[in-house]
Amino acid sequence: MSIDRATIEKLGELAKILISESNVEVTTRSINDVLTLVDQLQAVDTAGVRPLANPLDATQRLRSDVVTEPDCRDQFQALAPAAENGLYLVPKVIE
């Protein structure tokens, strides 16, 4: 399967990665190279094979409902690009 410019633009939108005009072509080409590689999978007969999401086929262990995390807001917000009054600041959210 080969993808075109419109698909690349949609992927950029979904993945929130700006793909500049000058990069669209080279990005499309290299992604098509990768897709050509992975297309080898299409030839395999996998009828009836259960997908393997975890290599050990293990099941989930649960946590008890106990508060273990103290307030570390100041430590965390020291890392933030923009924070004020305990809030992270971002350009206006429009719903």
Place this chain on the structure above:
Amino acid sequence: MTWETVIGLEVHTQLNTRTKIFSGASTDFGAQPNTQACAIDLAMPGTLPVLNEEALRKAVMFGLAIEAEINEISAFERKNYFYPDLPKGYQTTQLEKPVVVGGHVEITLADGSAKSIRIHHAHLEEDAGKSLHDDFHGMSGIDLNRAGTPLIEIVSEPDMRSAEEAVAFAKKLHAIVTSLDICDGIMAHGSMRFDVNVSVRRPGEPLGTRTETKNLNSFRFMERAIEKEVARQIDVLEDGGEIIQETRLYDGDTDTARAMRSKEEANDYRYFPCPDLLPVEIDQAYIEAVRATLPELPDPRCQRFVEQYQLSEYDAGVLSENAATARYFETVAAECNDAKLAANWVMGELAAKLNSEERDIETASVTARQLAGLIKRIKDNTVSNKMAREVFDAMWQGEGEPDGIIEARGLKQVSDSGAIEAMVDEVIANSEKQVENYRQADAKKRPKMLGYFVGQVMKASKGQANPQQVNEILLRKLDELL
């Protein structure tokens, strides 16, 4: 030609666990912004989720309560989209194997008719944070305290045909989750939030295009939003237009709705199994152990109230619907030993106060014990019904215990017959003309004339005389004069 409305609900129900679904941060409501967002909730690099066993247990409880199937193997997926209040850039949720599949909820409508609403499934997922749109130099503020709060999203089949049915369903769900004590049910805190899917069609035709109105957090708003949306869709269709599948927002303050500006349909959520969370095994022994802990549910509780307290079906229904109300009522009834009076006060004075202040019973200013204390004073004739209402108001204002208020305000009813007799004698002595008229009057008219004397005695007693005793003594004394 008539239109038929078709409604389905998605109900986001916050589970009242102590900690988040995947982290050990507290879920308490109302903390300072971001003080309950730990490294996992903030999606700091290298952090990993571990599922809270209580969240799972509460989801299973819900499933059992609505007679659903519990998936033996339940799994988590990632739902990918970018939003500043979604720290990981994906929501951990369930798609293929939710904990709860199927089930049903019974509703009763105002005309007494009953209906069963089918549940499609209910799945566990994490809540997002909050975007605060108050102006911070033209920016939005993000509070992630809510991020990671466990939710079950309850998805109904499109079985409802009116706003009334939708509200009855929503209220019944509220009653179930609060009775199970898996959700605090506090609507004002966003503990239950409704997304309504609405479409209209000509009866017998296939389903029409639906719209989704998101994030309604009160029954009243939900009802209004549905009514408005139904009216809008009918207008569009009758004008020859088409319904566009879209997500809409309803503003309860202005009673207006609009389509969301961000284009939801452009989203492709790219669900896939979360590799950090392994499939959850829920075996039969676990399910039976949870079943054994299920508390009483609203429908059986209603039946019990009718039998145990001799309440009417209606009163029992109102008092049993919500676990907190039921608990309150039963506490009052037990303390004052008078279920009828307890029911009257909880459904009357208390409900009126809660309504006018838009508060939940959990936050009522008068405790069940205090109300029971007041009812005891009505029963032993310390206060009249009228005075009791004054005492109740004072308790609501925070003036303390009923006995203290009765004492401080001098509201104690005078039941000392000697004192009342003295007052009656005085009134009779000072009302020569009225006594004469009474004597002359036809026996049939006398009871009406008694009102004047009662009024005078009550006035003299500053309202504290026991009215029944005043009546009796007056009648006896006046009859002696005949």
Place this chain on the structure above:
Amino acid sequence: MHQKTLAELREGLIKREFSSVEVTQHFLERIARLDERFNCFISVTEDAALARAREADKTLAAGGAPALCGLPVAHKDIFCTRGVRTSCGSQMLDNFIPPYDAAVVENFNDAGVVVLGKTNMDEFAMGSSNETSWYGAVKNPWDVRCVPGGSSGGSAAAVAAGMAPGVTATDTGGSIRQPAALCGITGLKPTYGRVSRWGMIAFASSLDQGGPMARSAEDVALLLNAMASFDPRDSTSAERAVPDYTADLSTDLSGLRIGVPREYFDEGLNPATEQVVREALRELESQGAVLKDIDLPHAKLSVPAYYVIAPAEASANLSRFDGVRYGYRCDAPADLPDMFKRSRAEGFGDEVKRRILVGTYCLSAGYYDAYYNKAMQVRRLIKEDFVAAFADVDVVAGPTCPNPAFEFGAKGDNPVAMYLEDIYTIAANLAGLPAMSLPCGFVDNKPVGLQLIGQYFQEARMLNVAHRYQQATSWHRRMPPDID
């Protein structure tokens, strides 16, 4: 001093032949002198290291010191270190100073190590040459015109150049074994779940596994003893006891059944490399091991399956880097979408963006079944090949890489040419099996690695084979020329 193995340094410290401060100073001095040439370190924590070394010397003097007390190590810059920048080789995290330690870092601290610094790596561990690091490529100490391999290139080259006696690394598709092979050192990727992923910045969660690198198998065993643990903070962590990986190092190999996959000696393998690897297998045979040809029929599908699964998981794992709470944010965003899109376009390098886009595509509506689900099915087929093979053999052996280290830029701009360098390593990640690489000779004066793949949780068996091999050979003792 830097030619000594960790085991030898440990003995010297315990016998008080030298102090931890002396050892630490020695390595810090080498880093200061040599790292300009090789670019192995993103951060060097000199002061903290010396302070730790002084503490260690006191503990050593007092007796009862923990297993790795006073030994200097370096951490791949993918492991979060409290108070020390953790960049993951990316501009995105150039300013990120975590307030917490990774489980691996905690475990090593508990074992008493001295941390020299954080090593260079391909950006977010995506690469096989170290060319994708935002901090510039690491140079191969055997030939600075060549790549050190990746993504743990900084860790591997630091050991090879004698700048650290032991290091931590991670392996998602070969990122421990391939650079270990290309730099002539020993590295081990444990069974999935053996080492906690807590605090290890995720690339592909179902494949990522941390592991140690050092000169010898014995050193790797010492490091793995400290590194492996059950960690309740990682849902995928294995809840089983950690054995002493040094206990059975010297066990005799007679009767050991070694599976040699036909698919690992195909036309893609450099003939000179094949010769070196076959010679290593003969050495094991001479010690009593039995070689058996085996088939891994789906092995050739491991690269395509991996390049669906790893990018798909990465596309979600890297969504948290959005410029909101930490890391890079673009200048003067016009609005919210602009902030997301430019912060990520500017903060990530080309390879990372390419994989995010590929992963996004493979998961998108209409392609999930053809790509993602198909790859997960093939993944099971690959695992089942190994399960079947291990019915008859104890370990699997073959080349780590098809070629020795290649020159910078040699793979041109087709990413697939680079991806195929991992053709022999990826399957172990897909299956979750433990695997390691150890030096077994040279081609054109560049090191060649022998790969061993073990049964689930049988790291000790592989280490036993590797140690016996190293007792009989000296490849792992060779140092790159022209360094001192």
